[in-house]
Amino acid sequence: MKVVKFGGSSLASGAQLEKVFHIVTADPSRKAVVVSAPGKRFSNDTKVTDLLIACADHYLQKGKAPELAEAVIERYASIARELNLDSSIIERIRDDLFTLLNGDKRNPEKYLDAVKASGEDNNAKLIAAYFRHQGVEAEYVSPKEAGLFVTNEPGSAQVLPESYDNLHRLRNREGLIIFPGFFGYSKEGDVLTFSRSGSDITGSILANGLKADLYENFTDVDAVYSVNPSIVQDPKEINELTYREMRELSYAGFSVFHDEALIPAFRAGIPVQIKNTNNPDAKGTRVVSRRDHTNGPVIGIASDTGFCSIYISKYLMNREIGFGRKALQILEDEGLTYEHVPSGIDDITIILRHNQMDAALEQRLVTRLKRELHADEVTVRYHLALIMVVGEAMRHNVGTTARASKALSEADVNIEMINQGSSEVSMMFGVMEEQEKRAVQALYEEFFARVLLS
Amino acid sequence: MKVVKFGGSSLASGAQLEKVFHIVTADPSRKAVVVSAPGKRFSNDTKVTDLLIACADHYLQKGKAPELAEAVIERYASIARELNLDSSIIERIRDDLFTLLNGDKRNPEKYLDAVKASGEDNNAKLIAAYFRHQGVEAEYVSPKEAGLFVTNEPGSAQVLPESYDNLHRLRNREGLIIFPGFFGYSKEGDVLTFSRSGSDITGSILANGLKADLYENFTDVDAVYSVNPSIVQDPKEINELTYREMRELSYAGFSVFHDEALIPAFRAGIPVQIKNTNNPDAKGTRVVSRRDHTNGPVIGIASDTGFCSIYISKYLMNREIGFGRKALQILEDEGLTYEHVPSGIDDITIILRHNQMDAALEQRLVTRLKRELHADEVTVRYHLALIMVVGEAMRHNVGTTARASKALSEADVNIEMINQGSSEVSMMFGVMEEQEKRAVQALYEEFFARVLLS
Incomplete structure (x- = not known):
């Protein structure tokens, strides 16, 4: 039924x-x-x-x-x-x-x-x-x-x-x-x-x-595309993807589906078939709980602009219990939601959506982070884009990171930050906004265009 | 003087x-x-x-x-x-x-x-x-x-x-x-x-x-080595490195210097020269505030074992204000210090030193994270090694990530996680402990052995 x-x-x-x-x-x-x-x-x-x-x-x-x-x-x-x-x-x-x-x-x-x-x-x-x-x-x-x-x-x-x-x-x-x-x-x-x-x-x-x-x-639309068609012409269609892949792609600019809409179906494990009323014979895209991984490690590439980063460094930060938690608490106090927190030994970078910030808030935030955490340096940078390379098969695939970062490097894109947790459903690259399209094109070329040739 | x-x-x-x-x-x-x-x-x-x-x-x-x-x-x-x-x-x-x-x-x-x-x-x-x-x-x-x-x-x-x-x-x-x-x-x-x-x-x-x-x-010793000599034979010596590079290397197993000792000199901007009493003509290693970047992007590679990861996923986690902060608060309550927190859209991974954990604490932690955060999945994995690729010049260098991840991929090392903040003094790769030495050797080969040939 x-x-x-x-x-x-x-x-x-x-x-x-x-x-x-x-x-x-x-x-x-x-x-x-x-x-x-x-x-x-x-x-x-x-x-x-x-x-x-x-x-x-x-x-x-x-x-x-x-x-x-x-x-x-x-x-x-x-x-x-x-x-x-x-x-x-x-x-x-x-x-x-x-x-x-x-x-x-x-x-x-x-x-x-x-x-x-x-x-x-x-x-x-x-x-x-x-x-x-x-x-x-x-x-x-x-x-x-x-x-x-x-x-x-x-x-x-x-x-x-x-x-x-x-x-x-x-x-x-x-x-x-x-x-x-x-x-x-x-x-x-x-x-x-x-x-x-x-x-x-x-x-x-x-x-x-x-x-x-x-x-x-x-x-x-006939299907969900593997990449934004305004960045790459005639991109490959996705036949099948998992809820998690859909969600990771939706996060950064994929707008076929408001992902919250999937939750009730997801909770009941019901697959979702996206089809085109005007071309019902087209195969469409199916969203499922699990899928076989037969078409390479990457299912889609999404990107979104409008991010900024707050870089906080403090010598010997690593020895301080609770430093990261306190930094996040200050953001929460100021009503800010953050996206990611990549870190070095003595520094953390908090990535958040730019539209939450204004000059007064930035000033207050920098002052608080410096004063309450005794940070050596707090720097806010704007105009960041996040690129998500998504695919459940990445976790079984040695070398996906190498392929992605090599493709970016050959396109002369500087990777500002990388974030890849142990789930490995996605890999996040932060780049400057002006390099976003070039970066997405290079990644598409690496993971999709070459697949078609084989 | x-x-x-x-x-x-x-x-x-x-x-x-x-x-x-x-x-x-x-x-x-x-x-x-x-x-x-x-x-x-x-x-x-x-x-x-x-x-x-x-x-x-x-x-x-x-x-x-x-x-x-x-x-x-x-x-x-x-x-x-x-x-x-x-x-x-x-x-x-x-x-x-x-x-x-x-x-x-x-x-x-x-x-x-x-x-x-x-x-x-x-x-x-x-x-x-x-x-x-x-x-x-x-x-x-x-x-x-x-x-x-x-x-x-x-x-x-x-x-x-x-x-x-x-x-x-x-x-x-x-x-x-x-x-x-x-x-x-x-x-x-x-x-x-x-x-x-x-x-x-x-x-x-x-x-x-x-x-x-x-x-x-x-x-x-004549100098600080670019990599642990028990992993790579006769490694290259480091002539000059910055305090921050020294610190990032010390973090993961470099033990020439207890890095806390550097703080008073660091605060006064005084360079530190490491020399060998038994061979005072050897150039030694200088630790400085700033250095010119002339010898490739990477100054050293350090690694350490004994880490574990706590993977927490929850559908739509990203929409929840304070999720990450609450997870870190629970760790803090349990007296645990963490090292890094790479994240996906709906998951975070907390990396910490294994020696803080025992079976009872793990059980309690998993229960609390599931119950208090309503997480869909909480998984603890042991036997992780962290590898730090360190060098202040990385930030000016397109392609370092590509070289590192390609070297790891060619050595058949699976990258479990990556963490690179916007400071870009270091890049962290998480791998399974049994792949640590092979990974360090491959990275050394890529960034040092090839430099010597040119």
Whole structure:
């Protein structure tokens, strides 16, 4: 049994919905369909979710926004016309939306969450109507009815554990389940949305609850690439990777998937298949718990800029119990989160994201580190990029480090720091930002281009 | 102006003292001479310090130890006979030693410190007498008279800052200063010794106090080697290295110098010259604050075994503020000191010295890390070796990492972890202990053997 999720661009028009219909009905094991709100039909188009946010803002400020509300309804109506659905479904959507827009506004955050969530909710109703119109047994299921309970945090709700058991009961339903993504209900009955990529989260939760064999995530790319296509042209696609590899790649700029969305599926050990709605025959990318390592040690290369480093040195630091812990405590006091802490004998370097720092904070931090730790030197450097070379097979492979560092050296890239723990799922290189692209290209050339030639 | 320090093997016999005399008088800028107690004359010989410790133990337990006391005096007497000194100096040493041995024993630790220190103290008196006998103006100076004050910690005294100003006044003395190493005086007038290599510490303190241009440390090796001679035959000597390089090398098994001894000279920016009493024409090794980088990026390779690693992984660890700090806090609570903390996205590896761990502590630690940090996995691995590749020039040198990791890979050494902070004075590789020697040999071959060929 499979849970299938479609993103906004897969549901933006009647033509897209026809593709979705064919995909879903082509495989009888596809039982539950999680849907986003209609996305962009063309590059200048506006997503329904963005229209709804604008609409909610206007309602909150002025009490009405007739044109925006009609623009939302028209998106559904145009899809319904394309698909020859009768007007009753649009009347239902219109009634539901205006009831909501004219409803309780005492808590603006919750009002916004409820309006945003209607994008998915109404789309699920529309899609269920379309499937039935096509003669398929399909039913809209509300997260409330299904018992998808979440924490009371608007915009970043977390699923409550009991939801999984509630959702498991959906297995007994006949026919297809059409389920809106992006939101759940508090125990008090309020609508609350997940964080970004919320429909991916819903799909993952539903896959866990239903104990699905597979979670299929349909989007608009053929696969996850081994490297950012804006840095390397036509990069190799990844057929299969592990959750951990996905996570390490996501960390540094891979954005196919919001990695938090994977957790519920990961916890239940359910593989995730990423596929393209517009090219469903493409193999796609599968995210699994374990994989065989047959295609070289490296699965992907990711990079991200915007890091800075705080270098702290003190003669005989190594003899001091608690030095590193105290340094990290000072960062924590100042509300800073750090990424890595490579160290020498008498020095540590703390790598963190630049956007947390400002001149005043830097000054305070340097002063505190010098005064409280009696450091000899504290230096802050900006414009660092981190490059992650990722692959579970690296741990069985003598020489991956040598290949990576030789490739960087031959491309005249200076390695500012290296960090490789004993897990060896990834290797981190710090380089200056202006060398990032050259570094990624050189690593890609070493680990992928040469593989293709063999 | 130079401070010169001679180790025990340089002062073990009259013949050795003649070498010392020629070395000191060959250069009129050698102003102050710091001396150890007489060391071994041959491999089965006993050091005077060890005789004194046995002597003090007997006196504490039985109130006397005539043979041991005479054995100590005989060491000085045989030197005096070799050098044709008259017996008055030995009478003085005998009187001083018995007064001390029969003295106050209420605080055994302080009694032991005073008896141990007499080895250096009496040797300084003897050497001053010998220099005068040779017609050179030379005087024994007591640390008490000179104002070398230390903390009240038997066996591990620390110099008090005011000592430097007191010692500075010795500059005004005429003639050579013969100064006993290894100890100072508390403000209450008690003798207290430094930790091991205490004469090196005294030399370094005196160099700082006198604001010497150079601190010459005479020992029994021609130079510091670039790698452990028990791993690589006839390794290259190091002519010049920085304090930081010395320190990074000392950390992992280089034992020419107890690195703490360097601190007072380091703080005053005074270079340290290591030379061989038995081969004073050999160039030796100079430890400096800064050096030119002309001989390749790497100055030395050190390695040490007996490390273990604690691998901690937790999905989405990276999102948790304070995870690393909390893990280090747990280690600190358990009294453990760690060396390095390489990390991935969702894992950290804590490297520490194995000898701190036992089965019960490991069990407790794993339980605490799992329970308090909710870690998915905690794994302890033993038998790790750390290899330090050290050189200040590495920071200017693209490709050092590539060369090192390629050499290791070609020697079929698997790199378990890498740690290179932004200081880039050193690069750390973790390997399994059974691969340590092969790894060091491969690195030596890469960075030194090939340099010699060019």
